[in-house]
Amino acid sequence: xxxKAYGIIETLAxxxxxxxxxxxxxxxxxxxxxxxxxxxxxxxSSIRGRFxxxxxxxxxxxxNEWYGAPAETGESDSTTESIxxxxxxxxxxxxxxxPGQPVVWxxxxxxxxxxxxxxxxxxxxxxxxxxxxxxSALKPLNVEGKKKxxxxxxxxxxxxTTNLKAxxxxxxxxxxxxxxxxxxxxxxxMALYRQSRVRLKDDEKRVDGGGxxxxxxxxxxxxxxxxxxxRETDSKxxxxxxxxKKQSGEIYLGGxxxxxxxxCQITIKGEGVAA
Amino acid sequence: MPADDYVPLMFQAQVExxxxxxxxxxxxxxxxxxxxxxxxxxxxxxxxxxxQFESHxxxxxxxxxxxxxxxxxxxxxxxxxxxxxxxxxxxxxxSMKGAFLRACRQLCPADEVLLFCGGKDKDGELxxxxxxxxxxxxxxxxxxDNSLVDVVHPQEDWQSKNQGNHxxxxxxxxxxxxxVFGISSSKTLTSEQWELVWKVWRTALExxxxxxxxxxxxxxxxxxxxxxxxxxxxxxGPASKLIDGQEEFRPNxxxxxxxxxxxxxxxxxxxxxxxxxxxxxxxxxxxxGEDAIVGLLGISxxxxxxxxxxWQSPVHRNNxxxxxxxxxxxxxxxxxxxxxxSEQQDELKQFIIRLMKFAMLLGGFGKSWRRAxxxxxxxxxxxxxxxxHWEFTKRSYPLYIPxxxxxxxxxxxxxxxxxxxxxxxxxxxxxxxxxxTPGIREAWHQxxxxxxxxxARDKKDSLAIRWLHEPYQGAKSIKHSELTGWSxxxxxxxxxxxxxxxxxxxxxxxxxxxxxxxxxxxxxxQYAELLTIFPDDSTVSDDFLDFLGRKxxxxxxxxxxx
Numbered sequence: 001x002x003x004k005a006y007g008i009i010e011t012l013a014x015x016x017x018x019x020x021x022x023x024x025x026x027x028x029x030x031x032x033x034x035x036x037x038x039x040x041x042x043x044x045s046s047i048r049g050r051f052x053x054x055x056x057x058x059x060x061x062x063x064n065e066w067y068g069a070p071a072e073t074g075e076s077d078s079t080t081e082s083i084x085x086x087x088x089x090x091x092x093x094x095x096x097x098x099p100g101q102p103v104v105w106x107x108x109x110x111x112x113x114x115x116x117x118x119x120x121x122x123x124x125x126x127x128x129x130x131x132x133x134x135x136s137a138l139k140p141l142n143v144e145g146k147k148k149x150x151x152x153x154x155x156x157x158x159x160x161t162t163n164l165k166a167x168x169x170x171x172x173x174x175x176x177x178x179x180x181x182x183x184x185x186x187x188x189x190m191a192l193y194r195q196s197r198v199r200l201k202d203d204e205k206r207v208d209g210g211g212x213x214x215x216x217x218x219x220x221x222x223x224x225x226x227x228x229x230x231r232e233t234d235s236k237x238x239x240x241x242x243x244x245k246k247q248s249g250e251i252y253l254g255g256x257x258x259x260x261x262x263x264c265q266i267t268i269k270g271e272g273v274a275a
Numbered sequence: 276m277p278a279d280d281y282v283p284l285m286f287q288a289q290v291e292x293x294x295x296x297x298x299x300x301x302x303x304x305x306x307x308x309x310x311x312x313x314x315x316x317x318x319x320x321x322x323x324x325x326x327q328f329e330s331h332x333x334x335x336x337x338x339x340x341x342x343x344x345x346x347x348x349x350x351x352x353x354x355x356x357x358x359x360x361x362x363x364x365x366x367x368x369x370s371m372k373g374a375f376l377r378a379c380r381q382l383c384p385a386d387e388v389l390l391f392c393g394g395k396d397k398d399g400e401l402x403x404x405x406x407x408x409x410x411x412x413x414x415x416x417x418x419x420d421n422s423l424v425d426v427v428h429p430q431e432d433w434q435s436k437n438q439g440n441h442x443x444x445x446x447x448x449x450x451x452x453x454x455v456f457g458i459s460s461s462k463t464l465t466s467e468q469w470e471l472v473w474k475v476w477r478t479a480l481e482x483x484x485x486x487x488x489x490x491x492x493x494x495x496x497x498x499x500x501x502x503x504x505x506x507x508x509x510x511x512g513p514a515s516k517l518i519d520g521q522e523e524f525r526p527n528x529x530x531x532x533x534x535x536x537x538x539x540x541x542x543x544x545x546x547x548x549x550x551x552x553x554x555x556x557x558x559x560x561x562x563x564g565e566d567a568i569v570g571l572l573g574i575s576x577x578x579x580x581x582x583x584x585x586w587q588s589p590v591h592r593n594n595x596x597x598x599x600x601x602x603x604x605x606x607x608x609x610x611x612x613x614x615x616x617s618e619q620q621d622e623l624k625q626f627i628i629r630l631m632k633f634a635m636l637l638g639g640f641g642k643s644w645r646r647a648x649x650x651x652x653x654x655x656x657x658x659x660x661x662x663x664h665w666e667f668t669k670r671s672y673p674l675y676i677p678x679x680x681x682x683x684x685x686x687x688x689x690x691x692x693x694x695x696x697x698x699x700x701x702x703x704x705x706x707x708x709x710x711x712t713p714g715i716r717e718a719w720h721q722x723x724x725x726x727x728x729x730x731a732r733d734k735k736d737s738l739a740i741r742w743l744h745e746p747y748q749g750a751k752s753i754k755h756s757e758l759t760g761w762s763x764x765x766x767x768x769x770x771x772x773x774x775x776x777x778x779x780x781x782x783x784x785x786x787x788x789x790x791x792x793x794x795x796x797x798x799x800x801q802y803a804e805l806l807t808i809f810p811d812d813s814t815v816s817d818d819f820l821d822f823l824g825r826k827x828x829x830x831x832x833x834x835x836x837x
Contacts, residue, residue, distance in 0.1 A: 012329055013409070102321045102362055141281060150281055196348055197369050202377065204569040204612055205488070220360055250329065257461065258393060260368035260409035263329060 002085075002229040005270030006118045008169040009042070009089055009224040009253070013263040014193040014217035017042045017254040027213035031192070034090060037110055038185030040192075040218045042253060044086035047226060050253055051084075051241055058243075066239060081231070084239055089226035090114050093168070093176065094184075095219055096151055096191040103221065104138065104149060105176040106191070108184035112167060118227045119269075126166055131183075132159040135176040149177060151187060169223065169267070193219040217254075217261055228268070241268065283319065284312045289350045297353035299426065299443050305519035309445045313423045320362030320419055326412040328457040335473055336414055336455050337480055340577045341526050342425060343493045344448035345370060345485040354486060355447035359410070364418060364449055366411035366484065371456065371476075375408060378479035381500065381613065383471070391472065405464075406472065409457035413449070421519060422450040430531070434773065435538050435717050445518075448492065482609075489559050489573030489611055491526035496577045498607050503572070504624050506606045506631055507670040511651075512663025513642045514583055514597040522583050522597030526576035528641040529606055533574070533627075534558040536634055540696045543720030545705045547712040553703050559611075571623065573611045578604035586650075589657045596660050603668045619701065626699060629692050632674055636685065637726070637807050638777050639663040645777040652737040652780055656744060666782055672796035675784040682728050682803055682833055689726060689834040693719065716775065717809055725835035727806040727823050731780060738828050739778050739806055748822055756815040758808070775816070777807040806830075 017040070019030040034041045048067055055063040064070075068082030092115050093105035109128050116123045134140065140147035140158055147158040156177065165173040179187055199211025218224075230239055242249035248267040256262065287294035296309045328334050345366055347357040359365025376392045389396055393404030425448040433441035458472060482501050485493035514522045537557055541550035554560070559570030580602030588594035608627050610620065638644045641663060648664035649656050667674050678684040697705060711718050718724075731737055743759055746752040753776070755761045760774025783801040786794050806823075810816045823830050 097362070102319055143281065148281075150283070150286075155281070195367065195369065200373055200377075202380070203614055206567065206569050250331070252461075257407050258404050259372050260407055260457070 001232050003232065003271055004120070005228040005230060005268055007047070007086075007089070007226045007228055008092075008267045008269065009222075009226070010265045010267075011218055011220055011222040011224075011263075012250070012265055013220055014261050015040075015042075015222065015254050015264065016215060016217040016256050016261050017046055029213060029215045031216050031218065034088075037091075037108065037181060037188075039091045039094070039111070039188045040222075041091070042089040042224065042226070044088050044226070046253065047086045047089060048082070048084075050251055051086075054241070054251065065235075083231045083233055083235075085229040085231070087227040087229075089224040091188070091218075091222065092225045093174070093223040094188055094191055095221040096187060098149060098151055101139065101149075101175050103175065104151070105174050105221075105223070106179055106184065106187055107167070107176070108179055108181045110181040111184065112178070115167070115225050118225055123166060129162065129164065129167070129178045130159070131178050131180040132157065133164070133178045134158045134161040135164040135173050136161055137173050137175045138177065139175070151190070169225070169269075191219060193217040215256065217256075228270070242266075283315045284308065285315060285319075289352055294350075296350070296355070296447070297445050299445050299518065301443075307424070307445065307518055309424045309447070310421060310519065313421060313447070316358075316362065316423070317419050320416070322416040322419060324361060325415060326360045326363050328409055328455070329459075332407075332409055332457040332459040333469060333473075334455050334457050335476070336453055337477075337495050338453040339449075339451060340494055340496050340575065341491055342448040342450055343452055343454075343485055344425075344446065344487065345493075353444075353446065356449060359412065363412050364452070366454060366456070368408040368410040370484070371408040371410055371458075372406075374479040374482070374484050375406075375476055378482065379475045382475055382478060391475075403461075405461045407459045407461065409459065411454040411456040414453045414455045418449045418452045422517075422521065422523075423447050424518060425450075426518060431535065431538070435535055435542075436715060450523075482611075483573065483575070487527075489570055489609075490530045491574050491576055494575040496579075498575060498609060501609050501611070501613075503608045503610045503620065504627055505608070506674070507603065507668040508601075508606060508635075508665060509603055509668050510599070510601045510640060510663060510665035511648060512599065512639065512644075512665075513586075513660050514599040515642065516597060522599075524578070524581055524583065524599045524601070525641075526574065529576060530558065530574045532634055532638070532640045532644065533572075533608075533630055536630055539717045539719045540630075540633075540693070542712065542715045542718035543693065543708075543723065544696050545708050547715065549703060549706045553699065556702050569611060571610065571612055571615070572627070573609040575607045575609055576604065577607075578602060580604075586660045588659065591658060594659065598660065622698065622701070626695070628674065629695060632676065632688065633692050635665060635667065635674070636676065636688070636781055637779050637805060639665050639779070645774065646743070647737065647740055647778050647780045649740065652734055653740045653744075656740075662778075664780075672784060672798075673794070675782065675796065677784055677786040677796075678803060680730060682730065682831075685726075685728060685803060685805070686833045693721075716773075721834070721836045723809060723835075725808045725810065725820070726833045727808065727830050728833045729804050729829040729831070730783070731802040731804040733800040734780075734802070737780055737802075737804055739804055743778065747819070748827075751818055751822070753815055753819050757811060757813050758816050758819060775809040775811060777805075779805045779807075781805055804830075805833075 017032050019032045031040045032043060033039060052063045052067040066083050069078060069080040072078040091111050093107050095103045096106050098104040112128050138161060140149050149156045164176055168174060195215045197213055197215060199208045200206060201208045248265060251264055251266050252262040253264050254262040284294040289295060296312045299307060344354060345357050346354045356364045357367055379388050379391055389402060391404050391406050393402050395401055425446045426443045427446050428443040430441050478500055480495050481498045483493045515525045516522055534554060538550060538554045541553050555568045557570055557572050560568050578601040582600045584598055586596050586598045643662050646662035648662040651664055676684050676688050711720055711723055742753060744754060753759050758775050760772040761767055762771045764770055780802040783799045783803060785797045785799060787797060789795050810820060
């Protein structure tokens with residue numbers, strides 16, 4: 001039997017989890033994307049790796065028990081099954097800069113559906129809002145009697161507004177809008193934190209030839225969700241990744257830490273988590 | 276109104292008919308698209324929520340003495356800042372790391388650089404650094420106003436070549452912002468290590484951050500490691516105006532003046548291409564590939580007591596212009612590269628000192644720099660505000676040329692200035708000058724310029740200042756001639772013409788010794804009244820030089836062939 005839990009990630013800084021070679025080309029450092037919605041994801045392995053390294057620092061020795069022992073060279077059967085299993089984190093709400101708001105959080109029915117499945121409980125029977133539904137915290141433009149929003153490069157006409165509070169893990173209803181599953185990828189591409197970077201010469205402020213590359217990252221304020229399964233064990237101590245009585249903590253995910261990327265707030269919720 | 280009219284200018288392409296923020300249409304005054312652009316930013320930015328760093332991040336606050344800009348590279352043809360969280364101006368963490376790394380390499384041993392910033396170790400293995408650079412945000416929303424719209428107005432060709440074309444461009448930069456920078460560490464650092472980290476960051480800031488640092492952008496008040504020489508000085512004169520009429524003292528005028536004089540000097544020593552090259556090597560220049568040169572020199576100006584006021588003509592009440600009084604200020608000339616030998620640095624320092632002495636001897640800085648300050652030396656003239664006046668202040672008194680009654684010391688200085696210029700040949704081989712390049716108006720060469728001077732008793736004893744407004748002898752006048760130039764005249768073509776004469780009153784200082792033999796500098800009420808003339812073949816010019824040749828009121832030629 002497994003106990004179910006889930007994690008909510010809120011990015012406190014841009015988050016870059018790089019795509020593998022093959023997906024990225026030339027000097028563009030892409031983030032890893034879900035193949036259907038084309039929105040950013042964090043692989044379960046990246047999340048597990050970070051949890052493991054935090055535990056290796058704080059509770060050295062117990063990381064192999066919780067997250068599985070790695071294979072030893074020359075020894076068969078040295079690996080063990082992990083107790084805590086992580087699935088990939090998907091996007092729940094993506095902040096998009098929008099003049100006058102100034103930020104609108106965007107999601108799509110498919111992303112909300114995954115969130116619904118992971119959370120279960122009260123949300124289990126909730127009706128997933130249809131596309132072009134806005135939250136009640138939104139203040140749309142009035143363009144000739146129609147409610148419109150300006151997103152980076154285009155307009156979106158709202159079909160209805162409703163209370164979307166239930167769909168925010170924090171319980172706080174933010175200015176938000178639902179767009180189609182076929183559109184979220186495009187909006188996501190425009191809303192990413194993008195930076196063109198140049199490498200300057202060591203001894204003078206001039207571009208070092210060829211030192212030009214582009215980085216993309218999920219912007220600050222992105223909300224993501226990932227499922228966790230915890231295998232039942234004989235152990236009396238429950239899994240407490242953030243220490244006693246803490247369900248939430250700051251953790252660094254992804255790369256480019258040295259230029260301020262990856263700082264995230266992670267909150268663990270669900271039945272498998274000791275309160 | 277179609278929906279796309281609601282698209283903010285920031286999101287429109289930089290093409291004709293859409294957004295064109297770099298474009299300045301002089302006839303439209305403050306009605307420029309750049310102001311609409313800035314207003315939309317003001318409206319869109321979440322002003323009330325100042326970006327805060329997380330609690331584990333250490334922060335420090337620094338104020339910039341003038342403007343600061345980090346080019347976002349977002350829009351073609353215009354320099355504008357990076358926009359970060361919720362519309363706030365932002366200095367990126369990656370830029371911060373780059374600047375930090377450069378300073379760290381100067382201050383710390385290699386293993387510490389590796390510890391802080393990461394990189395390859397001796398065995399070629401890559402290590403991550405433990406510092407995280409979170410960038411910087413302004414500490415309040417004061418930067419977010421119309422002062423964002425900045426003008427760039429290159430005048431090199433117009434001032435020193437043959438009145439070549441010149442036009443102003445718009446750039447968006449932050450005026451005197453205070454930034455909070457954040458650094459955190461993945462490992463716990465001791466308080467001594469943190470002190471070192473912030474010391475390195477301060478050193479990085481002292482070299483200027485962002486764009487246009489050599490012209491005084493992105494500078495804080497102190498410069499410890501990269502200061503070549505500092506000058507204490509104060510000045511008064513007409514202040515610059517931004518497009519919307521807002522007055523501003525713009526420290527980039529120092530670089531422009533020193534660069535201009537550098538060009539004048541070398542145009543008198545070598546051929547045009549070499550003079551261009553040396554000017555670029557010293558002060559930087561743009562171009563493609565290797566033609567883009569980071570200059571050896573930059574400036575930073577700090578005037579904590581600077582005041583801007585308005586001057587109103589008592590005769591023409593509508594004639595109101597902004598004026599500045601810098602108070603006791605410091606102009607630092609900075610070394611922008613660190614690979615010079617100490618001999619080269621010393622030569623460069625001596626060169627800059629001579630260049631600055633020259634600028635202070637014969638002209639001024641900024642608007643109307645070719646004329647003496649009329650409110651001081653010709654108070655009866657009330658129609659326009661003309662000229663500027665700059666003096667060294669106490670710590671730089673020793674830079675005054677102490678001259679006697681005969682002004683011979685000035686001649687000697689000008690000889691040295693010209694001769695010593697050739698010693699910078701380590702920068703670039705000097706091609707011998709065959710004859711002066713035509714088209715260069717103000718080449719500093721014996722055959723092209725004449726300096727005339729006399730001793731003036733006091734402020735009121737300036738004679739030449741009147742010759743710019745009244746006949747100098749009988750009906751003979753140089754007013755509004757090719758020699759003096761003119762400005763904003765609708766009846767003349769061109770409307771504004773740069774003259775061929777500079778007029779300056781240079782304070783006289785005595786050098787004496789105190790009881791223990793140390794030199795002390797004593798100001799006097801006297802001035803050297805100096806006229807610098809680049810003669811042309813016109814009758815006005817010939818007549819005026821004939822007149823001076825008769826040594827009126829003690830005028831005599833100090834430099835140049837007759």
